[in-house]
Amino acid sequence: MNAPAIRTLLIDDEVLARLAIRQALASHADVEIVGECGNAIEAQQAIRALEPDLLFLDIRMPGMDGFKLLHSLKPDTLPMVVFATAFGQHALRAFDANALDYVLKPIDQERFDQAMVRVRQHWRGLQAVPRVAAPAPVANPYLQRLSVQQGEHIRVIPVADIDWFRADGNYVHIRVGAASYLHRESLRHLLGTLDPTRFLRIHRGIVVNVERIREVHPLFQGNAEVVLQDGTRLNLSRRFRAQARGVLGMA
Structure with missing residues (x-):
């Protein structure tokens, strides 16, 4: 039996950034884009209504940022997350928030495809084990480590x-x-x-x-x-x- 499509929500305040992710996903036939959001408030509502399996999430957005959005979600309903951002200094914090991967803008297709490999590996595990058996830990909303260039x-x-x-x-x-x-x-x-x-x-x-x-x-x-x-x-x-x-x- 074929695995179900990975229902995906795009969250970014820039229309062109969401378009770039759509284009990068075009070669991934097992992904279904179920919606797009321009800010975290819209995303909260969409996640409750659509129950996506995967989020492509920007970090810096007007109002609530991507990290605070994740912290606002119930741990047992938290989708898979890939951060897509122009700011590389948040990579460590992204993994602290239990993100599967972290891709930088502008999107590089080869690097994007590597992220999708991780997504599929995790997705197969979720299909094998009921979600309620292993709820995701609560993400810490505050910065734990900081990366500086030396x-x-x-x-x-x-x-x-x-x-x-x-x-x-x-x-x-x-x-x-x-x-x-x-x-x-x-x-x-x-x-x-x-x-x-x-x-x-x-x-x-x-x-x-x-x-x-x-x-x-x-x-x-x-x-x-x-x-x-x-x-x-x-x-x-x-x-x-x-x-x-x-x-x-x-x-």
Whole structure:
């Protein structure tokens, strides 16, 4: 008996990106595209209504990103997932979210076909074992590791090891002990991926790991100074003082 078609949903805010995936899937006769969505809210509704077997999912979308979309789904109804994105630095986090594969835009057909091999291998396993026997684990919605370019190499940094971040235009400087790394991502976007119970924004351009904070020194006009375990001193602006009180248990 032939295996059932892999019912597939495309989720990307760019029409041309969805078209590129359609074209890449054209040579895969066992795939049935059941719908397209331009954002995560549409995708939530489509997943409930269509119950697809496979998602091709973008990461950066207006509003809710691809990782938060997955976290919003019930683990026992989570489809197979292949991320399709222009940003290679999220690859490790994608696999943490139980994605089968991660393909970069613009789509390379050979690399895409390799991803489909993984999809079919997993699909055959699902057909052999009832889904209820092995529910997918809940995906962690927050960043666990960060990849930064160092010359010809990529350095993987556990997020828990990071002391603080400082904005620099569309980049951030990452401080880990005495080391500093430059990462190509805006602080605004990065902040949305960090656990708010672990990382605190204390200034328009500074986010600090709360586990590294040793002392807070009040200054004039509602401002303050944060002192880290290694003696680093950072400004806590009045704008973020109320949030700091809640996170740090300040009076």
